[in-house]
Amino acid sequence: MPCKGCIVRAIDYEVSFENCKQTALFESIEDHLKRADMLVNQVDQTFHVKEQGIKELYDFCVDHAVEMDTIQFRLDQTDWRPFSEVMHVVEMQWIDEVIQDEQLTSHYQPIVTPDLEIYAYELLARFYHKDGKVIYPNEIFSAAKERGRLYALDRVCRLTAVRHAKRISQKAFINFIPTSIYSPEFCLRSTINLANELQIDPYRLIFEVVESEKVEDMGHLKKILEYYHSRGFEYALDDVGEGYNTVEVLSFLRPNYMKLDIKYVQGVATDLEKQLIAADFLEKALAVDSIPLAEGIEAVEDFEWLKKKGYQLFQGYLFGKPSADPQAEISI
Numbered sequence: 001m002p003c004k005g006c007i008v009r010a011i012d013y014e015v016s017f018e019n020c021k022q023t024a025l026f027e028s029i030e031d032h033l034k035r036a037d038m039l040v041n042q043v044d045q046t047f048h049v050k051e052q053g054i055k056e057l058y059d060f061c062v063d064h065a066v067e068m069d070t071i072q073f074r075l076d077q078t079d080w081r082p083f084s085e086v087m088h089v090v091e092m093q094w095i096d097e098v099i100q101d102e103q104l105t106s107h108y109q110p111i112v113t114p115d116l117e118i119y120a121y122e123l124l125a126r127f128y129h130k131d132g133k134v135i136y137p138n139e140i141f142s143a144a145k146e147r148g149r150l151y152a153l154d155r156v157c158r159l160t161a162v163r164h165a166k167r168i169s170q171k172a173f174i175n176f177i178p179t180s181i182y183s184p185e186f187c188l189r190s191t192i193n194l195a196n197e198l199q200i201d202p203y204r205l206i207f208e209v210v211e212s213e214k215v216e217d218m219g220h221l222k223k224i225l226e227y228y229h230s231r232g233f234e235y236a237l238d239d240v241g242e243g244y245n246t247v248e249v250l251s252f253l254r255p256n257y258m259k260l261d262i263k264y265v266q267g268v269a270t271d272l273e274k275q276l277i278a279a280d281f282l283e284k285a286l287a288v289d290s291i292p293l294a295e296g297i298e299a300v301e302d303f304e305w306l307k308k309k310g311y312q313l314f315q316g317y318l319f320g321k322p323s324a325d326p327q328a329e330i331s332i
Helices: 025-035 051-063 083-091 094-100 137-146 150-165 189-197 218-230 247-253 272-287 300-309
Strands: 012-016 039-043 046-050 072-075 104-112 118-128 171-176 205-209 234-240 257-260 291-295 313-315
Touching: 012 051, 012 083, 025 039, 025 046, 025 051, 046 051, 051 083, 072 083, 094 137, 094 150, 104 150, 118 137, 118 150, 118 313, 137 150, 150 171, 150 189, 171 234, 205 218, 205 257, 218 234, 218 247, 247 272, 257 272, 272 291, 272 300, 300 313
Parallel strands: 118 171, 171 205, 205 234, 234 257, 257 291, 291 313
Antiparallel strands: 012 046, 012 072, 039 046, 104 118, 104 313
């Protein structure tokens, strides 16, 4: 079935008074919510409440000295949480506007060959409030998690990146959160349709798995990647060495590209332990016919060591920081 989470819809809060001993309050709460037209429905001691009514319900409980930790709430079948935390979710409403009004853009960071030719750009989302103030990624993703908007946020980031890919002739690496995709056929349809509408050669788009959310269901991830592949797109695994540390897993997923994480890249020229990890990574990549890419390079010495070892692609501040306009050439 289609993924409801990809669209920003009004939130209904499920509030349970099952553990609350102040049973005399139930009738008063029900009457109040009905009068205010804020009650969606009621099942036994659980109320489904419109977001506009949550603050009133919260204030009502405070005014009547209800023990907040005996009340629980949740959004869309997520885990139950203490009602004392509900206003924190309400305060994150600004994320809805950011997503609905698409208050974001993509910045370009070059990915280069050993000869410093620009092979591709990674398209990185940058978010803004309406007054132009920057919203930092940790802030935006925390708010999206709080309000159950990760799916919608991931979708608008993908679509924005695809539009920006139209500006370049090289390949474009586009991040996505695999746990935000229920069903590839529905959740990725808008991304595929936009690429077709813009007449972007699918071969130029490389969808990169972002490990900000831990992937536990490798079968589901493979289904997503196979869907991309069936449409002519390529895909990359980020942070390899963390969640994907065996040849068996990599052979199962068969990525077109594998990124060596920054923690193993910076200082690799002089750190024996990092050199062993980088060498093992390279061996695994080549074993599954994947192109090895080292990210986070800032020092020439690390670049030279990795290049000599056999790495094929490189990314990092040494070659260019993310910028609003694609960098035309590389010099170090």
